[in-house]
Amino acid sequence: xxxxxxxxxxxxxxxxxxxxxxxxxxxxxxxxxxxxxxxxxxxxxxxxxxxxxxxxxxxxxxxxxxxxxxxxxxxxxxxxxxxxxxxxxxxxxxxxxxxxxxxxxxxxxxxxxxxxxxxxxxxxxxxxxxxxxxxxxxxxxxxxxxxxxxxxxxxxxxxxxxxxxxxxxxxxxxxxxxxxxxxxxxxxxxxxxxxxxxxxxxxxxxxxxxxxxxxxxxxxxxxxxxxxxxxxxxxxxxxxxxxxxxxxxxxxxxxxxxxxxxxxxxxxxxxxxxxxxxxxxxxxxxxxxxxxxxxxxxxxxxxxxxxxxxxxxxxxxxxxxxxxxxxxxxxxxxxxxxxxxxxxxxxxxxxxxxxxxxxxxxxxxxxxxxxxxxxxxxxxxxxxxxxxxxxxxxxxxxxxxxxxxxxxxxxxxxxxxxxxxxxxxxxxxxxxxxxxxxxxxxxxxxxxxxxxxxxxxxxxxxxxxxxxxxxxxxxxxxxxxxxxxxxxxxxxxxxxxxxxxxxxxxxxxxxxxxxxxxxxxxxxxxx
Numbered sequence: 001x002x003x004x005x006x007x008x009x010x011x012x013x014x015x016x017x018x019x020x021x022x023x024x025x026x027x028x029x030x031x032x033x034x035x036x037x038x039x040x041x042x043x044x045x046x047x048x049x050x051x052x053x054x055x056x057x058x059x060x061x062x063x064x065x066x067x068x069x070x071x072x073x074x075x076x077x078x079x080x081x082x083x084x085x086x087x088x089x090x091x092x093x094x095x096x097x098x099x100x101x102x103x104x105x106x107x108x109x110x111x112x113x114x115x116x117x118x119x120x121x122x123x124x125x126x127x128x129x130x131x132x133x134x135x136x137x138x139x140x141x142x143x144x145x146x147x148x149x150x151x152x153x154x155x156x157x158x159x160x161x162x163x164x165x166x167x168x169x170x171x172x173x174x175x176x177x178x179x180x181x182x183x184x185x186x187x188x189x190x191x192x193x194x195x196x197x198x199x200x201x202x203x204x205x206x207x208x209x210x211x212x213x214x215x216x217x218x219x220x221x222x223x224x225x226x227x228x229x230x231x232x233x234x235x236x237x238x239x240x241x242x243x244x245x246x247x248x249x250x251x252x253x254x255x256x257x258x259x260x261x262x263x264x265x266x267x268x269x270x271x272x273x274x275x276x277x278x279x280x281x282x283x284x285x286x287x288x289x290x291x292x293x294x295x296x297x298x299x300x301x302x303x304x305x306x307x308x309x310x311x312x313x314x315x316x317x318x319x320x321x322x323x324x325x326x327x328x329x330x331x332x333x334x335x336x337x338x339x340x341x342x343x344x345x346x347x348x349x350x351x352x353x354x355x356x357x358x359x360x361x362x363x364x365x366x367x368x369x370x371x372x373x374x375x376x377x378x379x380x381x382x383x384x385x386x387x388x389x390x391x392x393x394x395x396x397x398x399x400x401x402x403x404x405x406x407x408x409x410x411x412x413x414x415x416x417x418x419x420x421x422x423x424x425x426x427x428x429x430x431x432x433x434x435x436x437x438x439x440x441x442x443x444x445x446x447x448x449x450x451x452x453x454x455x456x457x458x459x460x461x462x463x464x465x466x467x468x469x470x471x472x473x474x475x476x477x478x479x480x481x482x483x484x485x486x487x488x489x490x491x492x493x494x495x496x497x498x499x500x501x502x503x504x505x506x507x508x509x510x511x512x513x514x515x516x517x518x519x520x521x522x523x524x525x526x527x
Contacts, residue, residue: 221278223258239288246291249272310329311327319369326396330347331344354372405423408423451506452470455474479498
């Protein structure tokens with residue numbers, strides 16, 4: 001019985017233990033659910049906060065974008081308005097220029113009408129003069145007949161003898177009058193020739209006058225940003241060294257904002273370098289291998305541009321049948337300047353001038369244009385070949401089959417070879433007109449000052465020279481000598497020596513006049 005009660009008690013205890021375990025497990029599960037719910041609530045609150053912040057930031061970004069868009073729109077509108085204003089001003093200036101030209105044309109028509117009236121009056125006067133001369137000639141014939149009768153009666157000469165004497169007298173008188181008429185005709189021909197020459201040159205300058213753009217040995221390339229300079233230099237300067245080695249162009253990077261300078265005395269090589277760097281900046285990939293690749297593409301592109309420029313020059317002048325190498329060399333002169341004047345533009349302008357003068361003088365126009373177009377072809381190789389550009393150009397033209405008249409005009413246009421043909425003379429004239437007209441050429445201030453200093457130095461080094469003045473922008477040198485140590489003959493020798501040394505040492509457009517002044521003064525005092 002006791003065992004039964006103990007067994008029942010153990011069963012009850014076990015049941016209670018099982019019940020407690022079940023309750024504890026359920027409590028633990030409930031606690032976990034509560035903790036999980038709290039974590040979910042915290043996560044939900046965090047997500048709500050993040051969404052709220054993201055919405056706020058998005059709103060700010062949208063607001064900033066709208067502000068920037070409005071600013072960009074306002075800037076673009078302002079630029080368009082400025083451009084429209086500039087175009088209107090240009091149009092107004094063109095209209096004013098057209099009105100001035102129309103006024104000048106009207107004045108010219110009035111002057112021409114007046115000239116026509118004067119010519120008509122002169123024609124009427126000439127007609128009257130001819131009639132008077134006819135009447136006077138008839139009167140002279142009557143006088144001669146009367147004189148012959150008087151001579152026959154007075155001298156008792158036969159008609160044949162009187163005729164002989166009269167013929168001798170008239171012959172002597174005719175010879176005197178012929179000499180006077182010949183001199184008068186020569187003077188009139190000389191004056192008319194000078195007048196006609198001035199007219200031809202003036203007309204040629206008027207018809208071919210053009211503007212020139214001064215260039216230098218430095219090109220400027222603008223960069224999109226300042227940080228691009230660092231990428232151009234590269235790590236430890238490898239990019240800039242590779243660029244200068246490949247292109248042969250010096251790259252100058254200084255404090256100039258968003259710009260770099262390319263320096264090279266060969267204009268074609270400088271243009272290839274500028275184009276290469278421009279493409280590298282646009283591409284953004286700057287490293288030695290890429291530099292070499294872009295350089296080859298740019299070089300080929302510039303060569304094509306040179307050929308195209310040469311062909312355009314031939315088309316403009318109406319010339320054909322020229323060797324391809326000469327066309328390429330002509331195109332290279334597109335990037336060459338002389339005293340600030342573009343050489344290719346100078347050649348085209350000179351060819352037009354020579355053609356106009358040739359047409360006025362009834363000479364072959366195409367030949368003169370060809371001579372003048374090629375007269376500076378040697379300048380395309382002066383960076384590669386030593387010597388005068390005139391002789392270099394003549395050798396090149398002869399090598400590529402140009403006519404001997406063309407070759408001679410090239411080699412003689414600076415008098416390095418004696419001029420033998422009319423074509424060479426007109427080539428010199430066209431070259432001088434194109435280069436010497438106002439505004440065609442310019443010098444840098446530094447070169448100008450150095451030339452003036454050298455001119456004064458050359459003259460000062462002569463014995464007996466007291467003072468030297470470079471005048472008229474270096475076109476004339478006034479040399480004052482001491483009269484007690486330099487006589488008139490020695491003054492002529494000093495002027496000749498100075499001119500010869502200036503020709504040998506200096507380069508200058510046009511000519512320089514050397515004037516040596518020897519002044520003697522006598523001074524006394526009355527006491």
